[in-house]
Amino acid sequence: MTIHQVETSLSVEKSIIILKQLCKVPFEYRLSDLVKLTNINRTTLYRILNTFEEQGLVIKTQQNKVYKLGPMAYQMGAVYLNSFEFSDKVYPVLKEIAAISKESVGLAVREGDRVISLYEIEIDQPLKMNYRAGLLYPMNRGCYGKCLMAYHNQIRVNDMLMEQTFEKFAKNxxxxxxxxxxxxEKIRQNGYVISDEETYPYAVGxxxxxxxSSGEIKTCVAISFIKKGKYNKKIDELLELLFEHKSEIIKYMV
Structure with a gap:
């Protein structure tokens, strides 16, 4: 590699690091925060952000001077979403499940070693889960990550487990x-997944x-709700609702 090629490669890597950080909660950051979180020097960071801003990948708010993803990033996400042939057909089914359950419903897929949500339908209720389409989900907590990693290549899964440590976000x-x-193993035996206070206190999924169509499992549909009172009966009812709609969703999978 020439010096120019090395510099270009490093610049691309730094650009990716910045975009990944902007995809994380709270989804908007001051320049000083990005310097700390990315370990990229202020001058380089500012230059890359200016380029992103010119191209519409990032916008800088005038009011509080924070950076967040811009319209071009949304356009790229929309192109990715439309690459799934089932997208237009599955969404109405998810809306129906949300309407019947009166709870938040979502769908996630596994792409390689990553689990990403494609749809999140959150109903109007006092306490919000704040799940969003486009978020990546961990392999150790929550319905999406646990379910889709349970059906991933287990040799690869073992390697992934050894490569990282996990923080305790909630009591379970x-x-x-x-x-x-x-x-x-329990998920594969039961054919369903339950998440009980693994991500947030009182959050159940x-x-x-x-x-x-090939029998591969790369998609998970889940319902989430806030725990209150005797919730075990509700878990059974929501699982029954999901299984009632399973065949309808499967017919759109390719």
Whole structure:
């Protein structure tokens, strides 16, 4: 590699780091915050952000001077979403599930080793889950990550578990690899996933795997709700609702 090629490669890597950071909560950052979080020097960071702003990948708000993803990033996301042939047909089914359950419903897919949500339908209620389409989900907590990693290549899954450590976000967050693997086995045996206070206090989710036409499981549909009172009966009712709609969703998978 020439010096110019090396510099170009490093610049691309830094650009990707910045975009990834802007995809994380709270989704908007001051320049000083980005310097700390990305470990990129202020001058380089400012130059890259200016280029992004010119191209519409990033916008800088005039009011509080924070950077966030811009319209071009949205356009790229829309192109990605439209690459899924089932997108227009599955959304009405998810809306129907949300209307019947009166709870938040979403769909996520596994792309390689990553789990990303494509749809999130959040109903109007006092307490919000604040799940958003486009977010990446971890392999150790929540319905999406646990369900889709349970059906991923288990040799690769073991490697992934050994490559990272897990933070305890709520009282039932799984942090030990052996516990996570046991949970995956339970999911495969039951054919569904339950997340009970793994992501946030009082947050509960139930989900089911959705196979494609080749029998591969790369999609999960889940319902989330806030725990109150006797919630075990509600878990059973929501799982039943998901299974009732499973065949309708499967027919759109490719």
């Amino acid at each position: 967050t799984l942090t030990k690899p052996e516990d996570i693997l046991n949970e995956y 139930v989900g089911i795997p959705i196979p494609n």
